[in-house]
Amino acid sequence: MRQRTLSIIKPDGVSRNLIGKVIGRLEAADIKIMAMKMIKMTKEQAKGFYKVHEGKPFYESVTDFMSSGPSVVMVLDGDDVIKEYRKLMGATNYKEAEEGTIRREFATDIEKNVVHGSDSEENARFEINYFFNALEIPAQ
Numbered sequence: 001m002r003q004r005t006l007s008i009i010k011p012d013g014v015s016r017n018l019i020g021k022v023i024g025r026l027e028a029a030d031i032k033i034m035a036m037k038m039i040k041m042t043k044e045q046a047k048g049f050y051k052v053h054e055g056k057p058f059y060e061s062v063t064d065f066m067s068s069g070p071s072v073v074m075v076l077d078g079d080d081v082i083k084e085y086r087k088l089m090g091a092t093n094y095k096e097a098e099e100g101t102i103r104r105e106f107a108t109d110i111e112k113n114v115v116h117g118s119d120s121e122e123n124a125r126f127e128i129n130y131f132f133n134a135l136e137i138p139a140q
């Protein structure tokens, strides 16, 4: 099924010069980038993005991290792309991520794990609309 998902190259990925490496993985997997920009989230924007994690012990820390520097946000398009991209990313904790995944290869910490990808269609819709307006995304 053709889908869209939201991907973020997080501040650690940008500051460690991993933008090209992540995009290379997407291209090799035949995932299309429909929209892309570099942003720097405010603390409030990061809190809104990770609202589902409000109240968890890492909420303050992860929202500090996500607002600590520029990120690259992208809308990805492909067959079953939500699951496919999460497979490319690997598990949240890089130590548990499969060999060859982005997080296993590049992450340094459970929090500084280089990339984000939506985990459901509903979250993908919310997250895409959080960062992109209709003019920035090509029509389906």
Ligand code: GDP
Binding pocket: 058, 061, 062, 091, 092, 110, 111, 112, 113, 115, 116, 117, 119
């Ligand atoms: P994801 O969907 O794989 O990104 O994982 P989650 O939605 O569970 O968590 C969101 C983000 O919060 C993760 O990608 C990490 O950056 C961070 N995170 C998750 N679990 C922890 C944790 O136990 N400690 C810390 N410090 N950060 C975490």
